[in-house]
Amino acid sequence: MRIGIPKETFPDEKRIALAPAGVDELVKNGHTVFVESKAGKDSNFCDDDYQKVGAQIVYSHEEVFQRSDIIVKVAPVNSEEAEYLYDGQIVFSFLHLAYNREEIARNLISKNVTAIGYEFIGKAGNFPVLQMMSEIAGQLAIQEGARYLGSNTENSRGILLGGLPGVAPAAIVILGAGVVGLTAAQAAIGCGAQVIVLDSNIDKLRRMEELLGKNITTVAANPFTIERGAKFADLLIGAVHITQEMTQPLITEEMVKKMKRGAVIIDVSIDQGGCVETSRPTTISNPVFVKHNVIHYCVPNMPAIVPRSASYAITNSTIKFLLKLANQGLEHVLMTQPEISNGVWAHKGYCTNEFLAETFNLEYKRLRIFPTN
Numbered sequence: 001m002r003i004g005i006p007k008e009t010f011p012d013e014k015r016i017a018l019a020p021a022g023v024d025e026l027v028k029n030g031h032t033v034f035v036e037s038k039a040g041k042d043s044n045f046c047d048d049d050y051q052k053v054g055a056q057i058v059y060s061h062e063e064v065f066q067r068s069d070i071i072v073k074v075a076p077v078n079s080e081e082a083e084y085l086y087d088g089q090i091v092f093s094f095l096h097l098a099y100n101r102e103e104i105a106r107n108l109i110s111k112n113v114t115a116i117g118y119e120f121i122g123k124a125g126n127f128p129v130l131q132m133m134s135e136i137a138g139q140l141a142i143q144e145g146a147r148y149l150g151s152n153t154e155n156s157r158g159i160l161l162g163g164l165p166g167v168a169p170a171a172i173v174i175l176g177a178g179v180v181g182l183t184a185a186q187a188a189i190g191c192g193a194q195v196i197v198l199d200s201n202i203d204k205l206r207r208m209e210e211l212l213g214k215n216i217t218t219v220a221a222n223p224f225t226i227e228r229g230a231k232f233a234d235l236l237i238g239a240v241h242i243t244q245e246m247t248q249p250l251i252t253e254e255m256v257k258k259m260k261r262g263a264v265i266i267d268v269s270i271d272q273g274g275c276v277e278t279s280r281p282t283t284i285s286n287p288v289f290v291k292h293n294v295i296h297y298c299v300p301n302m303p304a305i306v307p308r309s310a311s312y313a314i315t316n317s318t319i320k321f322l323l324k325l326a327n328q329g330l331e332h333v334l335m336t337q338p339e340i341s342n343g344v345w346a347h348k349g350y351c352t353n354e355f356l357a358e359t360f361n362l363e364y365k366r367l368r369i370f371p372t373n
Helices: 020-028 047-052 061-066 079-084 102-110 128-149 179-190 202-215 223-232 253-257 268-272 307-328 330-336 354-360
Strands: 002-005 032-036 056-058 070-072 090-093 114-117 171-175 194-199 216-220 235-238 264-267 288-291 294-297 344-347
Touching (some): 032 047, 032 061, 047 056, 128 268, 171 179, 179 194, 194 223, 235 268, 307 330
Parallel strands (some): 002 070, 032 056, 070 090, 090 114, 171 235
Antiparallel strands (some): 114 344
16 A cells, blocks of 8 residues: 655644654555655654665655645644545544634535544554553643743743652642543642642542542542632643544633643633633644733643654554554444444545534544445
């Protein structure tokens, strides 16, 4: 198969979909890989690194799309890129189609493109690509939170995360006990911060305590405890994830108004709509804004802050699925590999994701009824 890796065009998106090691595996399996020139530059991979493992360098964004059977990306396809797609092509990337992307969803369907979203590749609640990015985001939430708790921003609280003898540490409140929440809690404990985790799922809170011991405080989430936690927080991390749905605000604007002056909100859920009512997407180059004297950090592609590590992580978690697609063919894989078929949003001119179909009033067809010939 012919596999194309375009340069990412999303603002401040510095990751690349495959590191040279992943390209090497594809080439050794007999596939042709096209890499857009300088696509890996921001991850410190040069064109020569890809040529050495057998990739062909192309010098046009459009050409990558036109010459490839499979387009492998990090960020979702944008409107311009959707125009380059053709009948029967496969798009393999994060898609996030449910978040204000109806036009793109309809375009992918009208082009008879098979759209496979990283965020839902996997099964039984185990989504390996999403998990890797969530682990990075959890660590970065503490790293970036510490930065803005210091004197980096006007009106900041000027607090050291771990405190000192005789000086209290920062109070970190994490809303959500999933992968992001767990990773953030681990990083925060390592810095010596006071950590409180809220979640409505008691089993997740129990698992958190089993893994981290009594170094954290766990609290059942409800409107009362969420409001109390927001008031107490120096750093509030929104780590809510709802499978296949946009998140809903759990931190209301009234709660934000009652937070400490100079407190920091890191809304990791912003790529799904955000879990804080006052959140709005920001960029890596302009990551924060202040509202009601609270610093808001709402970058939807946080792992791009560490693009080289993130590119390796994406490669490690996607390459086995990409090899199955390329080696076995799309139809065979969709009928025999549920981990991959779970990620399919569109196929043969139909929406194959029930939630997306209901959200945008699209014609829905279950993937398993498609023939294999």
